Structures are given as structure tokens and as C-alpha cells.
Amino acid sequence: xxxxxxxxxxxxKSWLNWFMFAQSNYNYERLQxxxxxxxxxxxxxxxxxxxxxxxxxxxxxxxSFFNTEPICGSVIHGVTVAMEEERANGQPITDEAFNGIKxxxxxxxxxxxxxxxxxxxxxxxxxICIGITxxxxxxxxxxxxxxxxxxxxxxxxxxxxxxxxYGRKAVEEIMSGGKVNRVIEAASLLGTMVMxxxxxxxxxxxxxxxxxxxxxxxxxxxxxxLDKLMPGxxxxxxxxVVLHYVRxxxxxxxxxxxxxxxxxxxxxLGIF
Amino acid sequence: xxxxxxxxALIGLFYYLSWxxxxxxxxxxxxxxxxxxxxxxxxxxxxxxEGALIGAGINVIYLGFISAGGAQMGDPSFAGYVGTALAxxxxxxxxxxxxxxxPLGTIATVLWIAKMTVNxxxxxxxxxxxxxxxxxxxxxxxxxxxxxxxxxxxxxxxxLVVYYGPTAVNGMLSLLTPNILHVFNVIGAMLPALxxxxxxxxxxxxxxxxxFVLGILCSVYFQMDIIIISIIGIVIALxxxxxxxxxxxxxxx
Numbered sequence: 001x002x003x004x005x006x007x008x009x010x011x012x013k014s015w016l017n018w019f020m021f022a023q024s025n026y027n028y029e030r031l032q033x034x035x036x037x038x039x040x041x042x043x044x045x046x047x048x049x050x051x052x053x054x055x056x057x058x059x060x061x062x063x064s065f066f067n068t069e070p071i072c073g074s075v076i077h078g079v080t081v082a083m084e085e086e087r088a089n090g091q092p093i094t095d096e097a098f099n100g101i102k103x104x105x106x107x108x109x110x111x112x113x114x115x116x117x118x119x120x121x122x123x124x125x126x127x128i129c130i131g132i133t134x135x136x137x138x139x140x141x142x143x144x145x146x147x148x149x150x151x152x153x154x155x156x157x158x159x160x161x162x163x164x165x166y167g168r169k170a171v172e173e174i175m176s177g178g179k180v181n182r183v184i185e186a187a188s189l190l191g192t193m194v195m196x197x198x199x200x201x202x203x204x205x206x207x208x209x210x211x212x213x214x215x216x217x218x219x220x221x222x223x224x225x226l227d228k229l230m231p232g233x234x235x236x237x238x239x240x241v242v243l244h245y246v247r248x249x250x251x252x253x254x255x256x257x258x259x260x261x262x263x264x265x266x267x268x269l270g271i272f
Numbered sequence: 273x274x275x276x277x278x279x280x281a282l283i284g285l286f287y288y289l290s291w292x293x294x295x296x297x298x299x300x301x302x303x304x305x306x307x308x309x310x311x312x313x314x315x316x317x318x319x320x321x322e323g324a325l326i327g328a329g330i331n332v333i334y335l336g337f338i339s340a341g342g343a344q345m346g347d348p349s350f351a352g353y354v355g356t357a358l359a360x361x362x363x364x365x366x367x368x369x370x371x372x373x374x375p376l377g378t379i380a381t382v383l384w385i386a387k388m389t390v391n392x393x394x395x396x397x398x399x400x401x402x403x404x405x406x407x408x409x410x411x412x413x414x415x416x417x418x419x420x421x422x423x424x425x426x427x428x429x430x431x432l433v434v435y436y437g438p439t440a441v442n443g444m445l446s447l448l449t450p451n452i453l454h455v456f457n458v459i460g461a462m463l464p465a466l467x468x469x470x471x472x473x474x475x476x477x478x479x480x481x482x483x484f485v486l487g488i489l490c491s492v493y494f495q496m497d498i499i500i501i502s503i504i505g506i507v508i509a510l511x512x513x514x515x516x517x518x519x520x521x522x523x524x525x
Contacts, residue, residue: 017411023300024293025418027391034398038414041407052405059402059410063395070297118338119475122301126335127498130307133328141311141324145302152298182517185479186509190502192480195336195468196487197501202332202464232492236485238462242469243476252345253378255466260374263462267455 004047006085011078013042015160018077019153022070031067036077036102043081047088058084061095068106069113071156076105078163079171086167105171108180115184120191121151127198203235205272234272275317275361277435282316284431287353288423293415306331306373309352317360326356329366330373333463336471345466347384351377354433361438362445371456372441374463376433383425391418483508 018039025034040062048054068076079101087093125147133140162170207221219225226233245255266272289295290303302308310327314320334348355373358364364372394417401409476484483505490496490504 020293020296021414022297025391025394025414026388027395028388029392030395034395034410034414037410041411055407056402056405059407063399063402115475119471123336123471124502126305126307126331130328130331131498133324138321138324141308145308148301149298152301182513186513188475189480189483189509189512190505191475193483193487193505194498194502195471196484197491197498198335199468200488200491202335203461205461232488236488239465239469242465243472246469246473252466252470256345256378259462259466260459263459264455267458272458
């Protein structure tokens, strides 16, 4: 057994393999399996420089089904790298232990990661930068580009290196101490509120119905009733109805077809 | 305006790049989004500001876009690059551009499904090479075959639609009356509800949904900018989090 230590450069090389090629061979059968093995390639070569058989076994154990959110899920790879290093230095860590850790963490981290990256950070950055662009300012898309690269790269790199540094403890601490729930709860609250802001801003649906009351007076459903009760009621109700069906499992494509049809009918009838 | 084959091919190339690993995984969070796709397409066609504005409009539909577990509402990148290119070439306004981009993005999902299916074969190839001890082939198989496949399946259709599309769009435009444009605008105003609902499926629960209503009121009634709403949201989130986790009494829904 070789007693090799990893350098920071080895770990960084492994991170870069993942950070770039995580989704390259994304497939229905084992999702990110080949990408995981790809990221472990520099680690195995360094840990077992002479032992081809150990290298081969190492890569084989990381060719199993794997799927997580690539940015936040990096912490799993960090932990795996740390465990591989311990194993190469004499700790008896079995293949089952690796598999257990990886499959146990990938689900929760996919949930956390999708919430943070796709559910909160990206929509908020988009909303702000679309707002800037709509003021005829070309800086909008450019700010979006730079901000996303800084934020996402920062999270991914730190997740990976903290996972490596603190090993399994890091993840246990993050996932069990209520800390992650706290972050998710706060992020969800912020995200939901911004989604509300988006609905108000980007779903400008209004009732066009007017009722002639005689004597030249008219009653506008929108201006005389809804705007006084609760402006934004139509977008709110529309979003909640769509949410209801999406939760029930109606596919997004079908839902889109239904919305287009609903738009054609109400648009033609002059309701909206 | 007239589009050259070179311009169409450049737009197709960027569409490929936006799904490829060459821009790192952050490419998915940047060049894949219509806002940036619009700017890139605008630069290629010599009208950056128009491109950015059209991209911003198309992106509204995909604001809450989530790609998780296979359920997604189309390909925002295809809608962004191809939609912006057709809009600039045919002088469409943002509303009409939105309306033609959505079906494009939806059809393009087929490419994505086909790609994930074919990619499964490469996994078995990698298994065999590891078995033989050719470990470096793992890196090769993870990069080269899936990227050749992706290139063929993304660059070619996007380039062809961008190059030949404007003729079809112009034919369609002659049919557009103000009434039909109104219907397009209604549809364009409804579709963001889907993206936002898909997002809320992930982050909305009985605890957070009241803040959804608050967000709507902030923007419609108080006419606040999104950035101000975000700041208020951060303040509320931090406050509630601090209150909930002071001591052991964390009692929320």
C-alpha cells in the first residue's frame, strides 16, 4: 500500500474536472457516474502511482450511479477525496462505505443545491439584471454573467475544499445541526418573496371587462373593484392555480399547452 | 435584415457552447439563459442592445426555470438564441418574440432527451475500458463522444432554424393583425406563471407562501424594484431565522 499524501494542486485538479465536465455525459442510466469517476482520476493516480490494480479498483468503485446538484454537491466529492486519502494510508474503508456516503448525501444535497442555485440565486440575479436591461442599459446581461460566475464558482470551490478538509464531519455538521434547514428556510423565504415581486412585475394581466351602468357611467372590474381590493389578484390566482396542477404532477409541457390555450380563449373574448 | 450563413453558424455555435462543458458548469447558469443569449446573438447580428432587450423579454418566461429530475418546461437556451435571432432578422417586437420562442424552446427539449438516451451507451464503453485497465479512457469518454454528439445535435438544428427561419417568420407575420398580437401578449403574460409555479413547487410551503403575497403587493401596489424587494426579503429572512433559532423554541410550520 502506498502512503501518499495529496497536495492542494491534486485536489484542485480533481475539482476542475468536475466543475467543467459534471454534466458532459449526463445520461438516463447512471446520470453523473462517468463524471464522478473522471474527477477521481487524478486522485487515484496520485494515491497509487505504482499500483495499477488499486487505480482500477478505485475508478471502478466510482463508476456507480451518481446524481446531485453539481455546485453544492461538490462537498460530497471533497469528502470522498478525503476518504480515499485515508484509505490509501492504511484505513480499512470498504467500497460499501464509499457508496453509502455518496448515495446518502447526493439526495439531500441535490435538494439543498437546487433550492439555492436554481431556486433562489439565479432567479433573483435574473430579475435584477432583466430590470437593469429593460432600462436600456446593456450592463444588465454583463453584470449577470460576472455575478453568476463569482457566486457559483465560489460556492463550488469552497464546498469541495471544506468537504476535503473536514471530511465526513463537515457534512454531518452541515446536515444535522439544523444549520442547513436554517439556510434553506431563510433562502426559501427570500426566494418566495422575490417570486411574488416577479409575478407582480412580469405578469401584467388585467381584466378588460367594463359594464355600462347607464347614464354614461361605466364600471371597470379592474380599476373600480380589483385595484381597490387587492391589486395583483389575477396574477396571484393564476400562479396558485398553475402551482396546484404542477404539484399534482401535471407535466410542465402539458401545463404550458393549457396556458397557451387559456390565453387564446381569454384574449379573443377580451377578458384580459 | 439579411443574415449570412456565418452569422447563423456563430449563433448555432454559441447555442452549443451554452450546453457544453467548455464554459464550466456555470455556463448553465449564464450563457444558457435567454438574457445573455440575447446579448450574444445581438452582438453577432450587430444590434447588441436590441438583442439584450429581446433576450430579457424571452427570459421572463423562464424566470423560475428549474431543471430537476427530468421535469422541465423546455430549453431556455434554444428559445434565447434562436428566438432573438429570428426576432432581430424579422424586426419583431419583444411580445411577438416571446410568443415564437416558447414553442421553439419546447420542441428543442426533444434534443435533450435524445442526448441523455444516447449518452447511456458511453457509460458501458467506459465500464469496458476500465475493466481493461485503460483508465485515461474515462476522461476521454466523459468528454469527446458526448460532446461530438451534443455538437451535432445542437449546432446543426440551431444554425438551420436561424438561417432559414426568417423566411417562415415573415410569411407568418403577414397574417398578424392587432387582435392576434393582443392574444400573443396575453399568452406572454401568462407563461411566466408556469416558471414561477415550478419554482414555488420547490421553495414554496405553508411557511413561505404568505411572503409570496407580500412580494406581489410590494411590486404591484408599492411599485418597488426587484432589488428593493430582495433586500426587504433578506431582512425578513434573517430576522425570522434569528428569532426561530434563539434557544430551542424553533416552532414554525
